Amino acid sequence: xxxxxxxxxxxxxxxxxxxxxxxxxxxxxxxxxxxxxxxxxxxxxxxxxxxxxxxxxxxxxxxxxxxxxxxxxxxxxxxxxxxxxxxxxxxxxxxxxxxxxxx
Amino acid sequence: xxxxxxxxxxxxxxxxxxxxxxxxxxxxxxxxxxxxxxxxxxxxxxxxxxxxxxxxxxxxxxxxxxxxxxxxxxxxxxxxxxxxxxxxxxxxxxxxxxxxxxxxxxxxxxxxxxxxxxxxxxxxxxxxxxxxxxxxxxxxxxxxxxxxxxxxxxxxxxxxxxxxxxxxxxxxxxxxxxxxxxxxxxxxxxxxxxxxxxxxxxxxxxxxxxxxxxxxxxxxxxxxxxxxxxxxxxxxxxxxxxxxxxxxxxxxxxxxxxxxxxxxxxxxxxxxxxxxxxxxxxxxxxxxxxxxxxxxxxxxxxxxxxxxxxxxxxxxxxxxxxxxxxxxxxxxxxxxxxxxxxxxxxxxxxxxxxxxxxxxxxxxxxxxxxxxxxxxxxxxxxxxxxxxxxxxxxxxxxxxxxxxxxxxxxxxxxxxxxxxxxxxxxxxxxxxxxxxxxxxxxxxxxxxxxxxxxxxxxxxxxxxxxxxxxxxxxxxxxxxxxxxxxxxxxxxxxxxxxxxxxxxxxxxxxxxxxxxxxxxxxxxxxxxxxxxxxxxxxxxxxxxxxxxxxxxxxxxxxxxxxxxxxxxxxxxxxxxxxxxxxxxxxxxxxxxxxxxxxxxxxxxxxxxxxxxxxxxxxxxxxxxxxxxxxxxxxxxxxxxxxxxxxxxxxxxxxxxxxxxxxxxxxxxxxxxxxxxxx
Numbered sequence: 017x018x019x020x021x022x023x024x025x026x027x028x029x030x031x032x033x034x035x036x037x038x039x040x041x042x043x044x045x046x047x048x049x050x051x052x053x054x055x056x057x058x059x060x061x062x063x064x065x066x067x068x069x070x071x072x073x074x075x076x077x078x079x080x081x082x083x084x085x086x087x088x089x090x091x092x093x094x095x096x097x098x099x100x101x102x103x104x105x106x107x108x109x110x111x112x113x114x115x116x117x118x119x
Numbered sequence: 120x121x122x123x124x125x126x127x128x129x130x131x132x133x134x135x136x137x138x139x140x141x142x143x144x145x146x147x148x149x150x151x152x153x154x155x156x157x158x159x160x161x162x163x164x165x166x167x168x169x170x171x172x173x174x175x176x177x178x179x180x181x182x183x184x185x186x187x188x189x190x191x192x193x194x195x196x197x198x199x200x201x202x203x204x205x206x207x208x209x210x211x212x213x214x215x216x217x218x219x220x221x222x223x224x225x226x227x228x229x230x231x232x233x234x235x236x237x238x239x240x241x242x243x244x245x246x247x248x249x250x251x252x253x254x255x256x257x258x259x260x261x262x263x264x265x266x267x268x269x270x271x272x273x274x275x276x277x278x279x280x281x282x283x284x285x286x287x288x289x290x291x292x293x294x295x296x297x298x299x300x301x302x303x304x305x306x307x308x309x310x311x312x313x314x315x316x317x318x319x320x321x322x323x324x325x326x327x328x329x330x331x332x333x334x335x336x337x338x339x340x341x342x343x344x345x346x347x348x349x350x351x352x353x354x355x356x357x358x359x360x361x362x363x364x365x366x367x368x369x370x371x372x373x374x375x376x377x378x379x380x381x382x383x384x385x386x387x388x389x390x391x392x393x394x395x396x397x398x399x400x401x402x403x404x405x406x407x408x409x410x411x412x413x414x415x416x417x418x419x420x421x422x423x424x425x426x427x428x429x430x431x432x433x434x435x436x437x438x439x440x441x442x443x444x445x446x447x448x449x450x451x452x453x454x455x456x457x458x459x460x461x462x463x464x465x466x467x468x469x470x471x472x473x474x475x476x477x478x479x480x481x482x483x484x485x486x487x488x489x490x491x492x493x494x495x496x497x498x499x500x501x502x503x504x505x506x507x508x509x510x511x512x513x514x515x516x517x518x519x520x521x522x523x524x525x526x527x528x529x530x531x532x533x534x535x536x537x538x539x540x541x542x543x544x545x546x547x548x549x550x551x552x553x554x555x556x557x558x559x560x561x562x563x564x565x566x567x568x569x570x571x572x573x574x575x576x577x578x579x580x581x582x583x584x585x586x587x588x589x590x591x592x593x594x595x596x597x598x599x600x601x602x603x604x605x606x607x608x609x610x611x612x613x614x615x616x617x618x619x620x621x622x623x624x625x626x627x628x629x630x631x632x633x634x635x636x637x638x639x640x641x642x643x644x645x646x647x648x649x650x651x652x653x654x655x656x657x658x659x660x661x662x663x664x665x666x667x668x669x670x671x672x673x674x675x676x677x678x679x680x681x682x683x684x685x686x687x688x689x690x691x692x693x694x695x696x697x698x699x700x701x702x703x704x705x706x707x708x709x710x711x712x713x714x715x716x717x718x719x720x721x722x723x724x725x726x727x728x729x730x731x732x733x734x735x736x737x738x739x740x741x742x743x744x745x746x747x748x749x750x751x752x753x754x755x756x757x758x759x760x761x762x763x764x765x766x767x768x769x770x771x772x773x774x775x776x777x778x779x780x781x782x783x784x785x786x787x788x789x790x791x792x793x794x795x796x797x
Contacts, residue, residue, distance in 0.1 A: 022312065022382025023389065031618035036515040038415065038623045040408075048389055049398075055230040056385055057620055062201055063377065066620070101618040108375045 023048055027056055028065070028109035031101045057099055065105030069098040139298050140188045140215070141291075144208060144239070145223035146232055147194030150251040150281040152176070154223060155191040157287050173207045182288070185295050190217065198238040199342070200349035212242055214333045219298040221290065223249040223279070226256035226263050229396060230388055236272070237384040240308045241338050245301055247294045248276040249286070260399035268395035273306040309387035311341075312379045318369070319344060325366045329357050344376040407505075407625045414506070415623070420513035427506065429590040431497045432574065436585050439493040440578045446486040454478050472661060475717055480657025483716030484649050484709050487575045491645055492638060494571060499637035503629040512621060514601070537566050538757040542764055555765050556610060559774045560603040562753035563781075565596045567641070568708035569749055575712055576748070579733045580741040588745070596749055599781070648707055652755070656706040657713045660699075664718060671718070690747065690786040691740025691794075697732070701747060706755050711748065739793025743786045750782035 026046045030037055039057075043050045060066045101109070145151040156163070159178025168175040176191040192211060193204035200206045212220065222239055224232035239246055248268075256263060269276040275293040279286035297304065311319065323340040330339050331353070342350040343366070351370075355363055413419045455478055462470035501507050541561040545554045573592065578585040663676040671677060679702075680695025687698045696718040703714035719731045736744060752775045753761070761771050 022379065023385045024378050024382035028378070031620065034618050036512050036619045036621050038512060038621055040411070040623060041415070042620065049230065049392060051228065051230040052385065052389055052392065054622075055228075055234065055388070056381075058231065059197075059234060059381060059385075062196060062199075063381075069619070098619055098621045106618075108378065111375060 023052065024056055024060070027053065027060070028101075028105065032106070032109040060105065061099060065102060065108060066099040067102050069100055137184070138186045138188070139218040139295065140190070141219045141221055141294055141298070142190045142192050142212060142215070142217040142244075143221050143223065144192045144212075144235070145194065145249075146196055146225070146235060149194070149223045149225045149232065150279075151194065151223045152191055153281040154249065154251070154279070154287055154290075155189060157281065157284055158187075158291065159189055168207050171203060171207055173203050175207075180291065182291055182295060187291065187295065190215070195235065197235055198242075199345060199347050206349060212239075212244060213335075213338075216333075217244060219294045220244045220246045221249055221294050222246055223251050223281075226250045226253040226278075227259055227261055229263065230392060233388045233391060234384060237309045237387060240306055241341060243335060245297050245304055246274055246306065247290065247297055248272065248274050249279045249290045250276055251279045251281050253278045254280050254283075262397045262399065264395045264397075268391065271307060271391050271394040307387075309384045311383040315344070315373070315376055315379050318373055318376065321369060322366065325362055325369070326354055326358065329359075329362070330354060331357070341380065343370060344373060345380055346370075346374070346377055404625065407623075410626055411509070411623065414509045415512055417513070420509065424510050424513050425590065425594055427501065427510075428593050429586055431494065431501075432589040432593075433586040434497050435490055435493045435574050436578050436589075439489040440574070440585075442489040443487050443575065446489070447483065451478060451482050451486060454482060468665070471665060472658065475665070475720065476658050476661030477654070479716040479720055480661060480713040481649055481654050484653055484657075484713045487571060487709075487712060488642070488645070490574045491567070491571050492642055494567060494574065495638045495641045496634060498567070499634040500629045502637070503627075503633050505624040505626045508621065508623050512623065514597075537568070538562050538564055538753055539760045542757060542760045545764065555770055558761055558764055559770065559777060560600070561761075562757055562774060562778050563596070563600045563603055563750070565593055565749060566708070568754070569751075572704075572708055572711050572748060573745060576732065577745060579730050580736070580745065581738075588742070592745055592749055595746070595785075599750070599785075645709070649709070652707050653710055653713050656703060656710050657717060660703060660710075660714050660717050676718075686783070690743040690783075690790040691737055692744060694735050697735070697744060701751060704748070704751055704754065708754055737797075739790050739797055742793050743790035746789045747782045747786040750778060750785055752778045752782070 023046055027042060030042050030045060039050050039053050043053045046053070057066055061068060143151050143155050155176060155178065158180040163176060163178030166175050167173065173193050178189050178191075180187040180189050190211065192208040195202075195205045195208045198205065198209040198212075200209075211217070220239060220242075222236055224236065236246070236248065250263060250265060250268070253263060253265075263278075265276050265278050275297060277286055277290040277293050279290055281287065319337075319340055322343055323336055326336060326339060326343070330336060334350075334353075339350055339354065343354060354366070358366065414423055455474055458474050458478055459470065462473060498507075538561050541564045542558050545557040545561065570593070573589055577589050577592075581588045660676065663679075664671055664674045666675050667673075676699055677695060680699040683698045683702075684693065684695055687693065687695070692698060696715070699718065700711045700714040703710040715732055733741060758771055758775070761774055762768065765771070
């Protein structure tokens with residue numbers, strides 16, 4: 017992928033396309049390691065641009081809206097799991113994309 | 120242009136001999152406290168940071184005549200004020216001004232840990248890096264070239280294995296040495312993108328001389344651009360109103376400057392990683408990559424997904440159907456005979472209830488336990504292997520290829536076991552209208568109960584093409600679901616879309632215990648349902664099919680069924696018993712089988728239930744019946760959940776009516792098409 021920003025803006029631009037993206041796919045498109053993409057996603061989550069969808073996995077399935085819908089029901093997730101772009105993340109991604117296209 | 124070529128007020132702490140202060144910092148769980156405890160032993164004091172609820176640990180460490188006052192700072196991911204721990208850590212670094220900072224990083228996840236190091240380099244304090252858990256990293260095939268890391272960072276780096284007290288003393292040697300020899304210390308600091316240089320300079324000019332002296336101005340300017348709430352509040356209090364207004368306006372214009380600042384740091388991390396870290400690819404990683412070339416391909420992956428469904432049905436039919444048929448014809452028939460002889464002297468209503476209601480009703484449902492067990496086992500294996508996560512990914516990729524995707528698809532697709540969690544999964548959708556529309560369509564997800572009933576009837580209806588027919592029906596169901604998702608996206612989201620990042624787990628050999636638990640939990644759930652809801656429904660069906668006592672064809676149930684025969688005839692269902700069995704599926708999908716069992720009264724001589732039912736229908740009407748079964752109105756549990764989630768009977772009614780229209784339309788179309796073909 018030819019992204020005109022940096023890895024962080026590149027990640028947001030990929031997500032701005034919508035849909036589900038795997039970490040491997042994003043890493044391939046941005047030319048970065050998967051570990052780095054995970055690190056960036058976790059930082060964006062701390063900043064409120066992404067939100068985890070299975071943050072109850074540490075305590076198992078109780079209380080999780082996705083518990084019956086999870087790829088591994090009944091198990092606590094030990095890894096990254098899944099995150100969704102928040103409204104703030106979407107707004108920032110679209111603003112930055114507009115800036116990039118405008119330039 | 121670098122933002123920190125000359126950090127702070129330009130003066131790192133003066134070199135000290137004899138006594139110095141050092142701060143231990145790092146992300147949570149990197150082994151920092153282990154190192155602190157090893158260094159200080161009993162010479163430590165634990166309390167709280169003044170005015171905070173965060174624990175403060177300080178201690179004395181002595182080495183070669185130097186006394187080091189060591190502070191174990193709280194675990195922190197960055198120096199932004201996201202938590203009290205982070206505030207405590209950075210306030211100490213800025214106000215406390217330790218002589219040297221010792222950053223502990225986890226060698227096995229350097230990408231995550233180096234972000235804090237990037238932030239630490241924006242402060243004037245000299246920095247030494249302790250590379251902990253290098254042994255763990257090596258076990259995972261991660262090889263860190265420590266000299267290369269040191270050279271690319273421009274920092275002293277010492278490899279440490281804290282749990283074995285290896286390298287800890289050497290780390291402190293470096294820290295003490297650096298604190299005493301600051302000349303020539305020239306770390307490689309991350310930079311922000313050039314286009315934000317002027318903005319940073321402008322912010323710095325606005326705050327020049329107006330911020331508390333302990334805080335380096337360029338660091339404060341950076342934090343303002345990052346949107347740090349605490350620094351922003353501090354500056355707001357320090358600046359005159361007109362200066363603050365100008366600054367605030369500038370910051371609002373560059374609200375997303377954080378993206379470039381963080382981006383610059385991660386680009387820096389990426390360069391460091393490429394220079395100093397290599398990863399040996401494990402077999403599991405290579406296998407996953409090879410398999411995912413097909414499994415996640417937009418077209419190939421979809422074909423693979425549909426093939427998997429076909430495989431699920433084929434395995435089920437090959438192993439479970441013969442067992443189910445044997446149970447139906449031999450075990451049920453024998454139970455029937457035993458019950459009839461035991462109850463020979465009992466009132467006729469009692470023997471009728473036991474044989475007609477319980478054995479033919481609930482008993483028939485239990486005969487498809489083998490189908491359920493095999494079905495759950497195959498699904499459980501696919502889940503544990505890691506394949507089902509690819510399923511959701513591929514369906515989304517497929518829809519994306521057509522320019523179509525939506526947030527509603529994810530909870531619907533993942534809720535494959537039962538419609539109830541598919542309805543609950545819609546909670547992730549913030550917009551109320553969009554959420555309710557998604558809930559409306561959740562019953563289109565083919566739950567395992569529907570699939571089990573399908574698996575029970577299809578081999579009898581189409582013995583030679585059972586797997587192909589089942590596979591086609593499920594594919595049709597998924598297409599309808601995809602179409603519904605598109606519709607919801609257009610109606611509810613107005614073409615707007617949401618995005619997800621998902622980790623596709625490595626493929627691995629399924630864990631028998633995990634799969635076993637999955638099968639056990641689902642089977643127990645089914646048995647409980649059979650012992651409660653299906654039992655009650657069976658007794659009710661039996662009662663209605665017996666009263667007023669003039670035989671089955673004159674019963675109350677027959678009256679109800681015949682009233683609906685005109686609808687059934689449009690799909691070739693002229694037998695009212697088939698229609699009643701469909702209606703009974705409202706209480707639980709498996710009730711269809713129980714009801715058919717009661718109404719057809721299968722026995723050892725008359726063949727299996729499914730075979731008897733098949734005789735009553737033409738091929739076209741058999742196909743239509745299966746389609747209607749798969750798409751019929753939601754069950755009671757799903758309806759109750761829809762009511763709970765929407766708080767409205769209107770949405771419940773809409774969901775039921777929608778499914779009714781879809782299933783009847785599909786049934787009629789399939790029947791007419793079947794007639795035309797045959």
